[in-house]
Amino acid sequence: MFLKAPKRSNCLLGCLSCTTAEKMSHVVKKRKLDKSRQDRLYFDSYTDVTIHEEMIADHVRTNTYRMAIMRNSESIRGKVVLDVGAGTGVLSIFCAQAGAKKVYAVEACSIAEQAVKIVKQNNMEDKIEVIRGTVETVDLPEKVEVIVSEWMGYALLHESMLNSVLYARDKWLQPGGIILPSKAELYIAPISDPVVEDRLHFWYTLKDQYGVDMSCMSDFATRCIMNSDITVNSVTVEDVLSHPARLAELDLHSVTVEELLRSVKGKFRCESFGSAAVNAFCVYFTVTFPCPDKPLVLSTSPFKPETHWKQAVLYLDAPVDVVQDTVVTGEVSMYPSEESARHICIHVDYTIGEHKRQSRTFSIPDWSSEAQP
Amino acid sequence: MFLKAPKRSNCLLGCLSCTTAEKMSHVVKKRKLDKSRQDRLYFDSYTDVTIHEEMIADHVRTNTYRMAIMRNSESIRGKVVLDVGAGTGVLSIFCAQAGAKKVYAVEACSIAEQAVKIVKQNNMEDKIEVIRGTVETVDLPEKVEVIVSEWMGYALLHESMLNSVLYARDKWLQPGGIILPSKAELYIAPISDPVVEDRLHFWYTLKDQYGVDMSCMSDFATRCIMNSDITVNSVTVEDVLSHPARLAELDLHSVTVEELLRSVKGKFRCESFGSAAVNAFCVYFTVTFPCPDKPLVLSTSPFKPETHWKQAVLYLDAPVDVVQDTVVTGEVSMYPSEESARHICIHVDYTIGEHKRQSRTFSIPDWSSEAQP
Numbered sequence: 001m002f003l004k005a006p007k008r009s010n011c012l013l014g015c016l017s018c019t020t021a022e023k024m025s026h027v028v029k030k031r032k033l034d035k036s037r038q039d040r041l042y043f044d045s046y047t048d049v050t051i052h053e054e055m056i057a058d059h060v061r062t063n064t065y066r067m068a069i070m071r072n073s074e075s076i077r078g079k080v081v082l083d084v085g086a087g088t089g090v091l092s093i094f095c096a097q098a099g100a101k102k103v104y105a106v107e108a109c110s111i112a113e114q115a116v117k118i119v120k121q122n123n124m125e126d127k128i129e130v131i132r133g134t135v136e137t138v139d140l141p142e143k144v145e146v147i148v149s150e151w152m153g154y155a156l157l158h159e160s161m162l163n164s165v166l167y168a169r170d171k172w173l174q175p176g177g178i179i180l181p182s183k184a185e186l187y188i189a190p191i192s193d194p195v196v197e198d199r200l201h202f203w204y205t206l207k208d209q210y211g212v213d214m215s216c217m218s219d220f221a222t223r224c225i226m227n228s229d230i231t232v233n234s235v236t237v238e239d240v241l242s243h244p245a246r247l248a249e250l251d252l253h254s255v256t257v258e259e260l261l262r263s264v265k266g267k268f269r270c271e272s273f274g275s276a277a278v279n280a281f282c283v284y285f286t287v288t289f290p291c292p293d294k295p296l297v298l299s300t301s302p303f304k305p306e307t308h309w310k311q312a313v314l315y316l317d318a319p320v321d322v323v324q325d326t327v328v329t330g331e332v333s334m335y336p337s338e339e340s341a342r343h344i345c346i347h348v349d350y351t352i353g354e355h356k357r358q359s360r361t362f363s364i365p366d367w368s369s370e371a372q373p
Numbered sequence: 374m375f376l377k378a379p380k381r382s383n384c385l386l387g388c389l390s391c392t393t394a395e396k397m398s399h400v401v402k403k404r405k406l407d408k409s410r411q412d413r414l415y416f417d418s419y420t421d422v423t424i425h426e427e428m429i430a431d432h433v434r435t436n437t438y439r440m441a442i443m444r445n446s447e448s449i450r451g452k453v454v455l456d457v458g459a460g461t462g463v464l465s466i467f468c469a470q471a472g473a474k475k476v477y478a479v480e481a482c483s484i485a486e487q488a489v490k491i492v493k494q495n496n497m498e499d500k501i502e503v504i505r506g507t508v509e510t511v512d513l514p515e516k517v518e519v520i521v522s523e524w525m526g527y528a529l530l531h532e533s534m535l536n537s538v539l540y541a542r543d544k545w546l547q548p549g550g551i552i553l554p555s556k557a558e559l560y561i562a563p564i565s566d567p568v569v570e571d572r573l574h575f576w577y578t579l580k581d582q583y584g585v586d587m588s589c590m591s592d593f594a595t596r597c598i599m600n601s602d603i604t605v606n607s608v609t610v611e612d613v614l615s616h617p618a619r620l621a622e623l624d625l626h627s628v629t630v631e632e633l634l635r636s637v638k639g640k641f642r643c644e645s646f647g648s649a650a651v652n653a654f655c656v657y658f659t660v661t662f663p664c665p666d667k668p669l670v671l672s673t674s675p676f677k678p679e680t681h682w683k684q685a686v687l688y689l690d691a692p693v694d695v696v697q698d699t700v701v702t703g704e705v706s707m708y709p710s711e712e713s714a715r716h717i718c719i720h721v722d723y724t725i726g727e728h729k730r731q732s733r734t735f736s737i738p739d740w741s742s743e744a745q746p
Contacts, residue, residue: 048597049590049593049594049597049598050597050598052590053572053575053594056579056587057575062583063583066583088587088590090583090585090587093585094583094585097584114589114590114593117589117590118585118586118587118589118590121586121587121588121589122585122586199426202426202430206429210435210436210439210463210467211470212463212466212467212491212495213491213494213495214429214461214463214491214494215494216487216490216491216494217422217425217461217487217490217491220422220487221422221426224421224422224423225422225423
């Protein structure tokens, strides 16, 4: 017997799993949290180095932002920039390197203290001003011409940090100013997760191995594993069963906070590549940076190099067999959970081939809001 | 930016990390818990399939118990057995296969419902009686001649489930009865954890990679990574810097709950194999089963095949260089944490070579007790 304990992963990008949380999420009763407590817990979660280490070590993320900022140097040179949720300040430094006249690096969490040191170490105190606070409360001495932010959470909207970017846009961005990135898109595809199949099959292997028939555990295992938690996992190309369908597009220049709160919706239609058992949907996103030549895309697609966002996996109650060209249609809506506005819920209505329409609502087990402050 | 969310690992035995918990443990203020709440949270943590899957999939664990029970069939045949914390009931079935007349499978958690099904599926309802409850409260119709239990937690004593085994021994074991396993031993060795070195070095690599000097982050990273959390990690043989020293031995026939509560203590002395930087201690355990021919040992040593317990890693404040034959001495005491009696604290006083004596107290960030019921 053992009670799971926090363990450090040996693989920064591959293995930051959280099975304790996973398990405890079955234990813990959800409850509403007041906004201030949600925020405190949210910002506190960025006080450890691991999360910043993982984000900066994500080459796809960091390199794409760097390239996007450098390629926009004409729009940034001599301009005033606002970095929303600056963290360690790395994006602010990229902007200063791209010629920004001034960068306001707004960061609510104590990592801002490290950002100050890093700015100093790079001799950019004259160009970059780290401001500790939320973008909703800080007071900037001037309006800005550029907003840069790395605000994307799991399944794009988990954390609802985009709200803060939109707030900053409406309050601080000059007319005609630019936002990096300027567009976000959500995609979905049916997948077959072999790990789940192996885990369910496991209970049938024990009779041969130990002489104990434990196959009756597979029902219980199915209920536990194929639950309505949003699972963040790396989906391999071979497991994607159709061309992904685009669910929704958010134009960061025009989308409103109200639209995000009401819910981000989209219909989809996919056709299966071949015969397989669908046991989940995979949801992922891309964000696009405007560039003088051609737009630059940061993609978290399973068909592209892995990022720390991996993909959001939504399990069906039970696997459904499909053959080539089986049509999978549905509608997805994403909205903030009732327990914590920072946590996303994903509701999926789907029809697979001739099967009757199914519905399921998924959410990310809310660790921060369940901790005892 | 992203707030870590629970993620399912692709590797059941290798990657059950818990970075959310790790991070949140910095956020959450500890507080005392009443015993009943501790117990509820503790038993609730066994309601998910993952934990049972991982334990049964641990071949070293499951095979060693099976062999130990089979080799003790002479002591078990025709006898009455008590399985303390039976879980899915696999050990009870091994005992029935070894010829037990009757097995009382006592399990407090709802997994007991699965144990009932498994017993039925193996046609052993006549031999095995699954009893839902804690061993402290259940009433058995008779005394037993054998107690079997898989009670070991991280660093052996995390969870303090041994207390329940000792309670069962004093209340239900007949004089001259046997306990499987009957002995537990704790070991310690200085190690060099290269993952930590790589993580600290990471901040020096960013200047070349992105043109941003972030080396000043390494102090912050050191404070975050080399903290006083007990980290459960796989220590590779190459990283062990001396012969492990035995800290303590517990004879399950004679040790008392009072002795466990007062603290399990031990002195150690190690001599370094060669030149290296010590940045942690590794603590692990073995348990021994009496067998007619020779005792059978279940070892969680880094020199033996990996188990799901891996090893408990205790980080120093800062690395200390050693050369061949550098003497590392100290004293370790393990005792229940003040916040939750089920959670272990490990206090280490140590002296490395000519360096002055250091002290540090480690604990496993207590997830269950921080969750909101």
